[in-house]
Amino acid sequence: DAKTTQPPSMDCAEGRAANLPCNHSTISGNEYVYWYRQIHSQGPQYIIHGLKNNETNEMASLIITEDRKSSTLILPHATLRDTAVYYCIVRRAGGTSYGKLTFGQGTILTVHP
């Protein structure tokens, strides 16, 4: 599975949009981009995923560049409860590693009042 690069930390003001970047320059055609987050001392929580089209759900939006080498997770109106570590994971569908998620160091997002 392709490796991802994320900034170690980011800050955001409450109520503003939080834009979290992720580089995955070695991504291959059948690999998806997943985002999870982990609030302190809890298990990870699924946020969103995508292949090549932009995606939106009730939690966030995912913008994937046309060449698929990078993506941005957008939390449109960040709240204090969004303070967490955000993980960008790239993995392929199917195959012998079906189901395995490889977590990198992620981005620590701190939302300030």
Next chain:
Amino acid sequence: GAVVSQHPSWVICKSGTSVKIECRSLDFQATTMFWYRQFPKQSLMLMATSNEGSKATYEQGVEKDKFLINHASLTLSTLTVTSAHPEDSSFYICSARDRLLAGATFYEQYFGPGTRLTVT
């Protein structure tokens, strides 16, 4: 969404004893469950993949005789840390893959709340 529970949420044990951690999928059947370990200020590291009715597959560097995994039913997997030592103190997290989505290109993997193990 689907719920995965872990028990206990935290445990303190003495060095040399064994500790069992349970992972349950509460409202779905999980043919596959995963066990992760997370040390302070570090990311999650996959320890093993547990398939119902078969032996677990361990990641490189994880001692299978020390971390015993049993997945006897579609809703329960257990991780037993045998002869625990202080260096085994960590946050153990399980996740479960929804059986209903197996075979699809996208599946949801639901994570438990984690178990904090402290070995004294």
